[in-house]
Amino acid sequence: MFQQLGREPESETCEAMKGLINEGEEVVSAQGDADVKDAAIIAAAQRVEHYEMAGYGTVRTFARRLGFEKLAGLLQTTLEEEAAADRKLTQIAERQVNIRAVS
Numbered sequence: 001m002f003q004q005l006g007r008e009p010e011s012e013t014c015e016a017m018k019g020l021i022n023e024g025e026e027v028v029s030a031q032g033d034a035d036v037k038d039a040a041i042i043a044a045a046q047r048v049e050h051y052e053m054a055g056y057g058t059v060r061t062f063a064r065r066l067g068f069e070k071l072a073g074l075l076q077t078t079l080e081e082e083a084a085a086d087r088k089l090t091q092i093a094e095r096q097v098n099i100r101a102v103s
Contacts, residue, residue, distance in 0.1 A: 024045065
């Protein structure tokens, strides 16, 4: 995408994402019931997915408003992939993991 804009990406640490990753790592290393832990891992992964989807959706909208339709299309595809991953995690949680976690 940056090539199409004739730009080089800049490296920057996202403190919010860093916090989400740290929370996920804490869940992975926590002690406790394995089924509850699995449910918590899925919840942590979904928080990351939702954060990513918010970012992709915002940038896609900016790209459209600025007339970068090809980039907007790529971002839409990425957003749809993230949404599909989120739906899959929801299915796993609702059909299996969460049921075991509360049993």
